[in-house]
Amino acid sequence: MRIWGRPKDSGLVESISLLALHLLEGDFAHSFAVPGWIGLALPCVKMANPVPSACCMVLAAVVVVYAQRHSQPDSHTQFERVGADVTMKCGSMDWDAAVTWTVNGTDIDESHLNGSYLILKNVDLSQSGQYSCYEGSAWHLKYQTTLKVGTPPREPVLMCRSNNYPKGFYCSWHLPTPTYIPNTFNISVIHGTKEMVCEKDAVPKNRCHIRYLQLFSTVKYKVTLTVTNALGKNYTTVTFDEFAIVKPDPPESVVAKPVPNNPRRLEVSWQNPSSWPDPESFPLKFFLRYRPLILDQWQHVELSDGTSHTITDAYAGKEYIIQVAAKDNDIGTWSDWSVAVHATPWTEEPKHLTTEAQITETTSASTSSFMAPPTTKICDKGAVVGSGAVAVCWTAGLVVAAYSVLFI
Amino acid sequence: MAGADSPSAALRRRDLCARGIRLAGKMRSDVVDLLDAYVEQQGLDASASVAAVEGVPPAAVERWDEQTGTQRLLENLAAYRAFRGLLAQMLEEQREQLGEADAALGRALAAVLLQVSAFAYHLEELLRLESRGPPSDEGDGPPPQPQSVFEQKLRGLGVLRELAQWAVRSARDLRQLAKPGPGAGSAPSPAESP
Numbered sequence: 001m002r003i004w005g006r007p008k009d010s011g012l013v014e015s016i017s018l019l020a021l022h023l024l025e026g027d028f029a030h031s032f033a034v035p036g037w038i039g040l041a042l043p044c045v046k047m048a049n050p051v052p053s054a055c056c057m058v059l060a061a062v063v064v065v066y067a068q069r070h071s072q073p074d075s076h077t078q079f080e081r082v083g084a085d086v087t088m089k090c091g092s093m094d095w096d097a098a099v100t101w102t103v104n105g106t107d108i109d110e111s112h113l114n115g116s117y118l119i120l121k122n123v124d125l126s127q128s129g130q131y132s133c134y135e136g137s138a139w140h141l142k143y144q145t146t147l148k149v150g151t152p153p154r155e156p157v158l159m160c161r162s163n164n165y166p167k168g169f170y171c172s173w174h175l176p177t178p179t180y181i182p183n184t185f186n187i188s189v190i191h192g193t194k195e196m197v198c199e200k201d202a203v204p205k206n207r208c209h210i211r212y213l214q215l216f217s218t219v220k221y222k223v224t225l226t227v228t229n230a231l232g233k234n235y236t237t238v239t240f241d242e243f244a245i246v247k248p249d250p251p252e253s254v255v256a257k258p259v260p261n262n263p264r265r266l267e268v269s270w271q272n273p274s275s276w277p278d279p280e281s282f283p284l285k286f287f288l289r290y291r292p293l294i295l296d297q298w299q300h301v302e303l304s305d306g307t308s309h310t311i312t313d314a315y316a317g318k319e320y321i322i323q324v325a326a327k328d329n330d331i332g333t334w335s336d337w338s339v340a341v342h343a344t345p346w347t348e349e350p351k352h353l354t355t356e357a358q359i360t361e362t363t364s365a366s367t368s369s370f371m372a373p374p375t376t377k378i379c380d381k382g383a384v385v386g387s388g389a390v391a392v393c394w395t396a397g398l399v400v401a402a403y404s405v406l407f408i
Numbered sequence: 409m410a411g412a413d414s415p416s417a418a419l420r421r422r423d424l425c426a427r428g429i430r431l432a433g434k435m436r437s438d439v440v441d442l443l444d445a446y447v448e449q450q451g452l453d454a455s456a457s458v459a460a461v462e463g464v465p466p467a468a469v470e471r472w473d474e475q476t477g478t479q480r481l482l483e484n485l486a487a488y489r490a491f492r493g494l495l496a497q498m499l500e501e502q503r504e505q506l507g508e509a510d511a512a513l514g515r516a517l518a519a520v521l522l523q524v525s526a527f528a529y530h531l532e533e534l535l536r537l538e539s540r541g542p543p544s545d546e547g548d549g550p551p552p553q554p555q556s557v558f559e560q561k562l563r564g565l566g567v568l569r570e571l572a573q574w575a576v577r578s579a580r581d582l583r584q585l586a587k588p589g590p591g592a593g594s595a596p597s598p599a600e601s602p
Contacts, residue, residue, distance in 0.1 A: 216468055
């Protein structure tokens with residue numbers, strides 16, 4: 001019987017391997033001499049015929065492989081910069097030991113080896129992975145590490161804003177470029193000499209919020225964000241006063257409707273943003289912009305109170321796009337524009353059904369999309385007397401035509 | 409005089425508050441313009457931090473939302489009375505330093521001083537309506553005089569910055585006061601409670 005390993009001082013792998021060997025050699029009597037493995041060995045001891053013996057051999061093989069795979073050396077993680085040269089040692093193996101390196105289970109070509117050391121030059125992101133080193137032909141795992149290739153952090157981008165004044169403000173941040181390795185962010189907020197706590201939001205993770213302890217202060221806030229990873233650190237600082245960062249969310253529930261029997265009016269209404277906590281004490285003013293879809297230029301209206309407005313100069317029959325923004329009456333900046341809404345002013349029902357084809361075949365100025373101003377008079381040939389009256393009539397006709405061109 | 413809670417008093421309060429809010433808004437706008445002109449004319453750095461200056465009432469307040477109406481009025485009145493004295497002193501200093509060299513700045517200072525005085529009077533009216541009456545205007549005497557010209561300039565910067573903050577705070581305070589319901593008016597002091 002060949003004894004493999006050192007029975008008295010066997011480590012876990014050696015113990016299991018010893019057991020497996022005993023089982024393989026049919027040495028059932030000795031198999032349970034291996035400490036701690038009696039439960040596994042006893043069923044095999046009881047078996048005496050060939051079929052269960054084969055079973056035991058399979059079991060032994062499984063045990064050996066399992067032992068080798070799961071009784072592992074400590075796993076490491078190492079972070080390296082993109083472009084760096086990396087040298088990996090195979091644990092405590094000598095330089096001249098015969099080893100095999102794998103990455104994510106795939107053998108690494110020997111050309112990357114210097115003795116038992118693995119050399120990776122000018123690493124890139126694709127070389128991140130799990131590197132394992134096995135001893136000789138026995139495939140004894142000697143060393144394992146997870147290589148993570150990344151970059152140190154660049155200066156982060158930090159923004160602070162109060163959309164719920166006067167309750168507080170929030171700060172959010174991000175990195176201008178990814179580092180591809182984990183980063184930790186640390187934020188500090190100082191108001192005068194006082195350090196304030198910025199409570200991190202669960203979602204999103206790159207945000208924290210602060211409650212105002214004082215209002216109407218001239219003392220500035222100083223917020224510093226530090227980002228750290230295994231390859232370096234960076235930071236940025238923003239300084240601002242209480243009023244400067246106040247920016248409400250856009251108005252909500254913007255609705256635009258035609259006004260019956262009014263071809264040039266649109267009624268627009270909206271609501272204060274739900275994040276604004278006290279519009280009664282901290283009223284908002286609004287900025288409304290609108291344009292027909294066919295034109296690029298916006299019309300603007302500023303409204304100091306109220307949450308509705310009637311547009312009175314819409315082009316008849318034209319579809320409009322409308323948006324609203326909000327701002328605290330006294331301080332801060334305008335919100336982003338609200339979600340756009342579309343509406344078309346009321347138009348009179350046509351007297352007969354008109355198909356699309358019929359509209360496009362119409363050669364005269366399309367009466368369905370243009371309504372002459374009420375003061376316009378159309379010349380009646382039957383009423384014309386004398387050349388002077390004809391000239392006046394044609395002039396009026398030209399004026400009407402010019403007006404039509406403007407409104408189409 | 410009508411009781412503080414009578415309908416006519418409530419209407420009068422709302423009217424005074426509305427006018428006061430407009431006055432505060434105009435005052436703030438003028439103070440911001442004056443601040444820009446002052447910084448330029450005095451050769452100061454607009455972003456310079458100015459430590460709290462003695463005699464300049466800070467607008468900063470904790471637990472602002474918990475203040476009673478009377479507290480708001482009293483703090484506002486004390487502040488604007490102080491600003492009245494400070495602006496008068498600034499006007500005098502500016503005339504001594506520059507004479508007629510920058511008459512526009514002098515006129516702007518005088519205009520703001522007038523608005524501050526008017527606002528202080530407005531607040532006194534509101535306090536009378538609260539059946540409290542304004543405290544006497546004896547004050548603590550004239551504000552302390554800065555030692556050097558540079559200190560004068562820095563103090564002037566501090567005065568105008570705080571005044572701009574106060575104008576915003578005052579508008580907010582008056583809106584709170586104008587709200588119907590409890591808490592908008594004054595809470596009775598222990599001596600006055602039945």
